[in-house]
Amino acid sequence: xxxxxxxxxxxxxxxxxxxxxxxxxxxxxxxxxxxxxxxxxxxxxxxxxxxxxxxxxxxxxxxxxxxxxxxxxxxxxxxxxxxxxxxxxxxxxxxxxxxxxxxxxxxxxxxxxxxxxxxxxxxxxxxxxxxxxxxxxxxxxxxxxxxxxxxxxxxxxxxxxxxxxxxxxxxxxxxxxxxxxxxxxxxxxxxxxxxxxxxxxxxxxxxxxxxxxxxxxxxxxxxxxxxxxxxxxxxxxxxxxxxxxxxxxxxxxxxxxxxxxxxxxxxxxxxxxxxxxxxxxxxxxxxxxxxxxxxxxxxxxxxxxxxxxxxxxxxxxxxxxxxxxxxxxxxxxxxxxxxxxxxxxxxxxxxxxxxxxxxxxxxxxxxxxxxxxxxxxxxxxxxxxxxxxxxxxxxxxxxxxxxxxxxxxxxxxxxxxxxxxxxxxxxxxxxxxxxxxxxxxxxxxxxxxxxxxxxxxxxxxxxxxxxxxxxxxxxxxxxxxxxxxxxxxxxxxxxxxxxxxxxxxxxxxxxxxxxxxxxxxxxxxxxxxxxxxxxxxxxxxxxxxxxxxxxxxxxxxxxxxxxxxxxxxxxxxxxxxxxxxxxxxxxxxxxxxxxxxxxxxxxxxxxxxxxxxxxxxxxxxxxxxxxxxxxxxxxxxxxxxxxxxxxxxxxxxxxxxxxxxxxxxxxxxxxxxxxxxxxxxxx
DNA sequence: GTAGGGTTAG
Numbered sequence: 001x002x003x004x005x006x007x008x009x010x011x012x013x014x015x016x017x018x019x020x021x022x023x024x025x026x027x028x029x030x031x032x033x034x035x036x037x038x039x040x041x042x043x044x045x046x047x048x049x050x051x052x053x054x055x056x057x058x059x060x061x062x063x064x065x066x067x068x069x070x071x072x073x074x075x076x077x078x079x080x081x082x083x084x085x086x087x088x089x090x091x092x093x094x095x096x097x098x099x100x101x102x103x104x105x106x107x108x109x110x111x112x113x114x115x116x117x118x119x120x121x122x123x124x125x126x127x128x129x130x131x132x133x134x135x136x137x138x139x140x141x142x143x144x145x146x147x148x149x150x151x152x153x154x155x156x157x158x159x160x161x162x163x164x165x166x167x168x169x170x171x172x173x174x175x176x177x178x179x180x181x182x183x184x185x186x187x188x189x190x191x192x193x194x195x196x197x198x199x200x201x202x203x204x205x206x207x208x209x210x211x212x213x214x215x216x217x218x219x220x221x222x223x224x225x226x227x228x229x230x231x232x233x234x235x236x237x238x239x240x241x242x243x244x245x246x247x248x249x250x251x252x253x254x255x256x257x258x259x260x261x262x263x264x265x266x267x268x269x270x271x272x273x274x275x276x277x278x279x280x281x282x283x284x285x286x287x288x289x290x291x292x293x294x295x296x297x298x299x300x301x302x303x304x305x306x307x308x309x310x311x312x313x314x315x316x317x318x319x320x321x322x323x324x325x326x327x328x329x330x331x332x333x334x335x336x337x338x339x340x341x342x343x344x345x346x347x348x349x350x351x352x353x354x355x356x357x358x359x360x361x362x363x364x365x366x367x368x369x370x371x372x373x374x375x376x377x378x379x380x381x382x383x384x385x386x387x388x389x390x391x392x393x394x395x396x397x398x399x400x401x402x403x404x405x406x407x408x409x410x411x412x413x414x415x416x417x418x419x420x421x422x423x424x425x426x427x428x429x430x431x432x433x434x435x436x437x438x439x440x441x442x443x444x445x446x447x448x449x450x451x452x453x454x455x456x457x458x459x460x461x462x463x464x465x466x467x468x469x470x471x472x473x474x475x476x477x478x479x480x481x482x483x484x485x486x487x488x489x490x491x492x493x494x495x496x497x498x499x500x501x502x503x504x505x506x507x508x509x510x511x512x513x514x515x516x517x518x519x520x521x522x523x524x525x526x527x528x529x530x531x532x533x534x535x536x537x538x539x540x541x542x543x544x545x546x547x548x549x550x551x552x553x554x555x556x557x558x559x560x561x562x563x564x565x566x567x568x569x570x571x572x573x574x575x576x577x578x579x580x581x582x583x584x585x586x587x588x589x590x591x592x593x594x595x596x597x598x599x600x601x602x603x604x605x606x607x608x609x610x611x612x613x614x615x616x617x618x619x620x621x622x623x624x625x626x627x628x629x630x631x632x633x634x635x636x637x638x639x640x641x642x643x644x645x646x647x648x649x650x651x652x653x654x655x656x657x658x659x660x661x662x663x664x665x666x667x668x669x670x671x672x673x674x675x676x677x678x679x680x681x682x683x
Numbered sequence: 684g685t686a687g688g689g690t691t692a693g
Contacts, residue, residue, distance in 0.1 A: 055685050086686040117687040148688035179689040214690035249691040280692040312693040319693090347693070 048077055055084045062091030071100070086114050093122025113139070117146045124153025144170070148177050155184030175206050183215035191222040210236070214246040221254035229254045245275040252278065256285030276302070276310050284316040292320035296329065308340065311347045318351035325555050325637065327359040334368075344373035350382050357386030360635040360662040360669055366395075380408055384417035390669040391679050393425025400434075412444050419453030423460060424668050426682045431457035446475075452482040459489020460682070464498055480506050480513055487519050491526075499523050514545050552616035552638040554624045563619040572623060579622040584613065586656045587649065594645055615646050617663060625657060633660040641665045641683070651675050 048054060054077050061070035074080070074088045085108040092101035105111070105119055116139045123132035136142075136150050147170040154163035167173070167181050178201040185194035198216050201208070208216070213236050220229035233251060241247045248267060255263035264285045273279060279302050286295035299317040302309050309317070314337050321330035334352055342348045349372035356365035369375070369383045380403045387396040400418055403410065415438045422431030435454045438446055451474045458467035467486055471478055483506045490499035499520060506516040517540050524532035540547075553562040561570065570576060594612050617638050624634035642650070642665045654661045654672035661672040671678035 052685055059685075081685090083686045088686095090686065112686090114687045119687090121687065143688090145688040150688090152688065174688090176689045181689090183690065209689085211690040216690095218691070244691090246691045251691095253692065275691085277692045282692090284692060310692090315693050351693095 048079075051077070051079055051081050051084060055081075055087050058084065058087050058091060062087075062094060065095070067091055067095040067097060082108070082110055082112055082115065086112075086118055089115065090118050090122065093118065093125070096126065098123070098126060098128070113141050113143050113146060116140075117143075117149050120146065121149045121153065124149065124157065127157060129153075129157050129159070144172060144174055144177065147171075148174075148180055151177065152180045152184065155180070155188060158188065160185070160188050160190065173206075175201075175209055175212060178206055179209065179212045179215060182212060182219065186215055186219040186222060191219040194219040195223065195225065195228065210239075210241045210244050210247060213239075213241060214244075214250055217247065217250040217254050221250060221257040224258050226258045226260070229258065243271060245273070245278050248273070249275070249277045249281040252281035252285050256281070256288045259289060261285065261289050261291065272305070274305070274307055276307055276313060279305075279307050280309070280313045280316060283313060283320075287316050287320050287323070290323070292324045295320040296324075296326075299333070309336075311342055311345045314342060314345075314348045315351045318348070318355050322351070322355045322358050325359055325560070326558065327355070327361065327555065327635075328558065330355045330359070344371055346372050346374055346376055346379060350376075350378045353379065353382040353386060357382070357389060360664055362386060362390045362392065362669070375406075375408070377408060377411055377414070381411070381413045381417055384414060384421065388417050388421035388424060390671070391421075391424045391683075393421040393427050393430070396421035397430060397434075409443060410441075412447055412450070415444060416447075416449050416453060419450060419457065423453055423456045424679070424683070426461065426680065428457060428461040428463070448476055448479060448482065451476075451478070452485050455482055456485040456489070459486050460492060462489075462493050464489060464493060464495055468498065478505070480510050480516070483509075484513075484515055484519070487516060491519055491523050494523070494526060496523055496527055496529075512543055512545055514540075514547060517545060518547060548639065550616045550638065550640045552620035552636055554620050554627075554634070554636055556624070556627050561620070561623055563616045563623070565616045565619075566614040567616065567619055570619075570623065572626065575626050576619055576622045579626055580613065580618060583618075583622070583653055583656065587652055590652055590656075592649070592652060612643075612645050615643060617642060617646050618649065621650065621653060621661060625659075631659060633662060635662040635664070638663060638665045641667050642670065647677065647681070647683075651677055 054073060058070045058074055061067070061073065070088065070091050074084065077084065085104060089101050089104050089108075092098070092104065101119065101122060105115065108115065116135065120132050120136050120139075123129075123135065132150070132153060136146070139146060147166065151163045151166050151170075154160070154166065163181070163184055167177065170177065178197070182194045182198050182201075185191070185197060195216065198208070198212070198219070201212075213232060217229060217232055217236075220226075220232065229251075233254075236242060236244075236247050236251075248270075251267045252264045255261070255267065264282060268278070268282045279298065283295050283298040283302075286292070286298060296317060299309065299313065299320075302313065314333065317333055318330060321327075321333060330352070337343060337345070337348050337352075349368050352368040353365045356362070356368060365383065365386050369379060372379050380399060384396045384399050387393070387399065396418055400410070400414070403414075415434065418434045419431060419438075422428075422434060431454065435450070435457075438444060438450060451470065455467045455470060458464070458470065464486075467489065471482070471486065483502045487499055487502040487506065490496070490502060503516050503520045506513050510516075517536055521533050521536040521540075524530075524536065539545075550565055551562060553560050555561075563570065567573075568577075617636055620636045620638075621634065624636060628634050642663055647670070650661055650663065650670070650672045652675060655675035663670045663672065665683075667683055668679065670683065
């Protein structure tokens with residue numbers, strides 16, 4: 001009887017009768033190796049197949065994450081050669097068992113250049129630069145592969161200069177050395193230099209391989225070099241590399257970066273693809289070009305083509321949902337991720353946090369955050385920024401304390417999130433504490449936006465003099481955003497003198513800053529200085545500076561329903577205005593009197609809307625009340641900040657209809673419930 | 684026949 005056991009690419013015909021006679025415990029397991037073939041485990045102490053077969057089995061074990069079985073077989077083998085030792089060392093390094101790899105490397109009777117290179121590469125992959133460098137220095141002989149390993153390792157550890165130095169120092173260079181350099185430079189943000197080196201390589205007469213072209217096309221994408229990219233495209237077609245997924249995917253990405261979506265489709269449609277990477281290239285290509293509906297169509301088509309999306313596909317699709325504010329579709333995709341076992345994936349999770357928090361659903365964002373198995377800095381930052389957007393300052397600080405306990409190092413984005421959380425929650429002392437912590441935290445460089453946040457915190461809390469002192473003493477030049485934070489604070493605390501100084505500083509940087517003109521005009525209006533109001537409006541008119549019209553919208557059943565102030569264009573206008581009238585009566589019953597200041601004096605932040613009653617957000621809320629399920633939370637988006645009167649009215653509406661109303665304005669989220677708003681009237 | 688070096692989407 002002949003049974004056929006396939007090991008790696010080779011087929012073995014083993015006589016089972018023969019083996020059964022000599023081996024007491026024969027086949028225990030049949031681990032699948034990468035090729036899907038079967039390997040056989042021999043653990044008998046009397047007989048072992050030849051060294052070659054055992055070595056292949058060790059390799060299969062390692063590829064199936066069964067390092068312990070690999071080590072057991074290795075220990076039991078009566079005879080090993082240098083290849084067996086090297087295979088076992090590589091297996092230990094791949095599984096992260098550096099200690100055992102070192103032990104084997106020390107114990108092995110005879111080392112060759114492969115043993116040394118295996119150790120060096122493995123250590124470099126694990127970021128152990130110093131040890132790898134020492135071993136590389138100690139190598140008794142170095143061939144080209146050894147030099148190439150070290151160059152690649154320097155790049156993956158961000159040591160660009162060292163990689164370049166070694167490349168020039170190495171005795172001879174092959175196309176692999178050149179390709180390592182090109183991809184390494186590209187991946188460390190030096191795509192221009194990568195392309196320069198590619199041209200130099202051609203001048204040196206080195207023939208590129210498909211791998212070289214793959215990296216070169218990616219570099220062309222990163223620098224948006226349409227001319228060179230097209231030229232390379234022509235070459236790869238002539239050379240027959242076109243069906244190579246390592247060529248197709250970067251080509252699609254290249255055309256997407258160059259905003260040539262037609263060419264993306266053309267490349268994609270050349271043949272049927274079963275590569276998830278190629279599909280994801282197209283999906284993200286549409287996203288890059290703001291064609292998010294198309295992106296989501298590609299995501300659906302993947303399933304129809306029996307190509308299962310992976311974490312990258314989900315990340316791109318969820319990003320498109322976020323851009324479309326398509327919460328319902330995002331939830332469906334979340335469900336698909338759960339079905340595919342990607343629920344705890346950090347990349348998918350991070351995208352979901354951003355989606356949920358951006359669409360007003362902070363609690364779902366937090367649920368996703370909790371499920372992520374290995375949270376990274378992006379997870380923590382996304383959650384902290386999400387809390388900041390919703391004004392959940394205390395939560396943001398709790399998360400910060402947790403991340404410190406988990407020994408995750410905060411970065412500049414963490415501190416921007418924390419400071420804006422303090423600002424939006426009115427937490428003056430906590431904000432000061434965080435800012436001082438940042439000033440003394442050596443690992444993060446303090447940026448302009450951190451100062452802008454601190455100016456905002458101080459300004460909102462009426463500490464205008466302190467804010468001015470901070471601006472005077474900061475180590476960099478303030479920008480318009482920072483001055484606008486101060487100007488806004490001047491408006492809240494009616495400090496016209498300082499406002500004029502801030503506005504002047506803004507106009508020196510940006511003479512057409514619409515927001516500054518509007519804020520200043522509103523300040524003059526509050527002070528009753530109508531001549532100055534007219535003067536500012538005159539300047540704006542002469543300069544052709546337009547105020548952005550107030551626009552609110554509701555996403556309902558996959559469509560976006562937009563409303564301008566006093567809008568009557570929506571098909572449900574009659575019902576909306578009836579609802580509005582119903583609310584007006586109810587408000588009257590509660591004794592509500594409109595604050596005419598908001599209507600008469602153009603005091604709304606950026607925009608005067610003709611009548612308080614018909615402000616865009618009120619129309620959007622009425623539409624949402626009519627269309628949504630009774631009792632459910634409704635979410636409304638607005639491009640400008642909610643005006644003070646609308647803010648008071650929405651609090652009452654939430655109480656009247658006994659529902660939570662979430663409003664995302666240009667500043668933050670407001671959660672209205674039971675007559676209160678989560679911003680505590682501080683926004 | 685087995686071991687070490689370069690490539691794609693996010």
